[in-house]
Amino acid sequence: MVEKILASRAGKIKVVPGDLVNVPVDLALGNDITAPVAIKEFKRFGLGRVFDPEKIVLVPDHFTPNKDIAAAEQALLLRRFAEDYEIKHYYEVGRMGIEHALLPEQGLVRPGDVIIGADSHTCTYGALGAFATGVGSTDLAAAMAIGEAWFKVPPTLRFEYKGSLPKWVSGKDLILYTIGRIGVDGARYRAIEFAGAAIEQLSMDGRLTMANMAIEAGGKCGYVQPDKVTFDYLEGRVNKPYTAVYSDHDASYEQILGFDVSNLEPQVAFPPSPDNVRPVSEAAGIKLNQVVIGSCTNGRIEDLRTAASVMKGKKVNPGVRLLVIPATQQIYRQALEEGLLTVFIDAEAAVSTPTCGPCLGGHMGILAKGEKALATTNRNFIGRMGHPESEVYLSGPAVAAASAIAGTIVHPEEVI
Amino acid sequence: MYLKGRVWLFGDNVDTDAIIAARYLSIVDPRELARHLMEDIKPDFYEKVRPGDILVAGSNFGCGSSREHAPLAIKGSGISCVVARSFARIFYRNSINIGLPILECPDDLSTLRPGEDQLQVNLDRGLITHLQSGREYQAAPFPPFMQEIISCGGLVEYVKTRLACDG
Numbered sequence: 001m002v003e004k005i006l007a008s009r010a011g012k013i014k015v016v017p018g019d020l021v022n023v024p025v026d027l028a029l030g031n032d033i034t035a036p037v038a039i040k041e042f043k044r045f046g047l048g049r050v051f052d053p054e055k056i057v058l059v060p061d062h063f064t065p066n067k068d069i070a071a072a073e074q075a076l077l078l079r080r081f082a083e084d085y086e087i088k089h090y091y092e093v094g095r096m097g098i099e100h101a102l103l104p105e106q107g108l109v110r111p112g113d114v115i116i117g118a119d120s121h122t123c124t125y126g127a128l129g130a131f132a133t134g135v136g137s138t139d140l141a142a143a144m145a146i147g148e149a150w151f152k153v154p155p156t157l158r159f160e161y162k163g164s165l166p167k168w169v170s171g172k173d174l175i176l177y178t179i180g181r182i183g184v185d186g187a188r189y190r191a192i193e194f195a196g197a198a199i200e201q202l203s204m205d206g207r208l209t210m211a212n213m214a215i216e217a218g219g220k221c222g223y224v225q226p227d228k229v230t231f232d233y234l235e236g237r238v239n240k241p242y243t244a245v246y247s248d249h250d251a252s253y254e255q256i257l258g259f260d261v262s263n264l265e266p267q268v269a270f271p272p273s274p275d276n277v278r279p280v281s282e283a284a285g286i287k288l289n290q291v292v293i294g295s296c297t298n299g300r301i302e303d304l305r306t307a308a309s310v311m312k313g314k315k316v317n318p319g320v321r322l323l324v325i326p327a328t329q330q331i332y333r334q335a336l337e338e339g340l341l342t343v344f345i346d347a348e349a350a351v352s353t354p355t356c357g358p359c360l361g362g363h364m365g366i367l368a369k370g371e372k373a374l375a376t377t378n379r380n381f382i383g384r385m386g387h388p389e390s391e392v393y394l395s396g397p398a399v400a401a402a403s404a405i406a407g408t409i410v411h412p413e414e415v416i
Numbered sequence: 417m418y419l420k421g422r423v424w425l426f427g428d429n430v431d432t433d434a435i436i437a438a439r440y441l442s443i444v445d446p447r448e449l450a451r452h453l454m455e456d457i458k459p460d461f462y463e464k465v466r467p468g469d470i471l472v473a474g475s476n477f478g479c480g481s482s483r484e485h486a487p488l489a490i491k492g493s494g495i496s497c498v499v500a501r502s503f504a505r506i507f508y509r510n511s512i513n514i515g516l517p518i519l520e521c522p523d524d525l526s527t528l529r530p531g532e533d534q535l536q537v538n539l540d541r542g543l544i545t546h547l548q549s550g551r552e553y554q555a556a557p558f559p560p561f562m563q564e565i566i567s568c569g570g571l572v573e574y575v576k577t578r579l580a581c582d583g
Binding site: 036062070122138141142150215362 | 475
């Protein structure tokens with residue numbers, strides 16, 4: 001699928017892995033951390049315009065609402081640039097969301113699109129059948145100027161998930177399990193095609209979670225071929241025409257791996273690497289100081305529904321601080337209307353406005369020396385959420401919610 | 417083009433949070449960023465680095481986030497070149513784009529003595545020479561397209577040239 005998208009955009013009949021292509025981009029994305037560097041580089045071009053003000057998306061989401069004066073200055077730079085260059089898709093605090101939850105929700109992502117973002121989790125949009133990949137600030141600067149980016153065509157790995165998902169097992173558990181199996185460089189430079197019966201049954205929120213973490217295996221992108229779930233999601237969101245692209249029946253894959261997930265347990269990644277993955281039973285008893293439910297990986301409505309279903313009528317363990325961060329304003333409102341926020345607040349959780357905040361140790365829940373957190377986020381590197389001697393475990397929302405109640409890492413069944 | 421400097425060693429899967437922690441991402445100036453280079457995994461590293469030094473690492477160097485602050489911090493510290501068994505793709509791209517020389521070398525360099533052994537790198541040929549022993553290692557050459565970006569001095573200059581041609 002990736003080879004077909006890149007070939008058609010490059011105006012070629014066919015490309016093969018290793019080819020270098022220059023292609024026009026449908027969207028170029030930046031945030032309050034990466035865009036300021038891109039803007040500085042962009043100004044060196046001396047242009048009075050961007051290539052297309054409708055195809056650039058700027059979202060202040062990492063250190064916003066501004067955590068300190070330096071962050072406020074960065075956000076101001078972004079805002080001014082958006083005003084000066086009449087950027088159509090600039091999302092201010094109060095109207096925004098975490099970028100990778102926001103763009104699909106707002107209908108900015110279509111199957112077959114080529115999207116680059118100066119954020120590694122841009123690969124999320126593969127869940128909708130787009131070719132989407134993370135780049136750096138200078139790439140973003142160049143794309144803002146000329147509307148193009150260069151790519152080396154990646155080889156594709158096909159992962160087939162057989163069987164049906166057991167209760168409490170989500171897209172997050174599938175992707176953690178996969179990264180645990182192949183390692184943090186197991187898909188380095190590769191495109192990952194997620195397929196099989198378990199993926200066909202998976203909701204769009206679950207697919208977005210899986211594609212989101214393709215980068216944690218070193219992937220250039222991760223995607224699911226468009227199907228009914230995709231088109232149902234797009235209905236009412238996307239009003240511009242698009243052409244869905246599918247892998248050929250005789251497509252060549254560098255490798256095909258099969259995973260039987262029928263008996264899979266919920267998964268937990270131990271510090272300090274997302275590939276240090278074990279079943280939740282092996283994490284039982286680890287005492288927690290903080291639990292975070294949110295992020296571009298797991299801050300969507302289905303994640304909040306799962307967490308609330310585990311927590312309803314219960315209280316967060318007195319030794320634990322639980323932070324729930326709906327990923328966008330729309331998700332926040334929906335959670336409010338569905339009564340999920342009441343469940344969280346009654347359970348004595350802190351509910352925050354959308355922000356990446358604690359996921360990258362930015363703000364809104366930094367860990368002290370020696371503290372342990374369980375988070376539905378995507379990385380657990382040394383010092384990721386605060387002090388270099390703090391620790392982060394990763395899981396899906398069901399295990400995170402249950403563990404916040406128990407005070408230690410547990411299987412959701414144990415608190416139901 | 418020749419580069420010469422002392423060696424500093426790092427292992428496999430060094431992530432961009434380790435290279436530059438998120439708490440410093442409001443900084444844009446490379447020299448200021450460099451003061452916090454590798455702070456969480458080697459707290460005294462910045463003090464030891466001298467201009468020209470060469471960073472040698474294992475596989476998947478620079479994995480994790482897309483922050484360009486990571487190669488900028490390395491460049492800002494005066495490190496002249498990064499040699500690794502392999503690089504994570506966004507880090508690789510970013511380094512080329514900002515003009516930080518990086519080389520992929522399959523040989524095991526992990527037995528070199530940090531801060532003592534000196535390497536000379538011939539960037540054009542991808543040839544790495546251990547100065548004390550004269551031993552040579554061959555790194556993978558850049559594809560011509562990337563050579564072009566590098567010889568322009570980074571992606572911004574490359575695009576400027578293109579914009580000028582498009583007139």
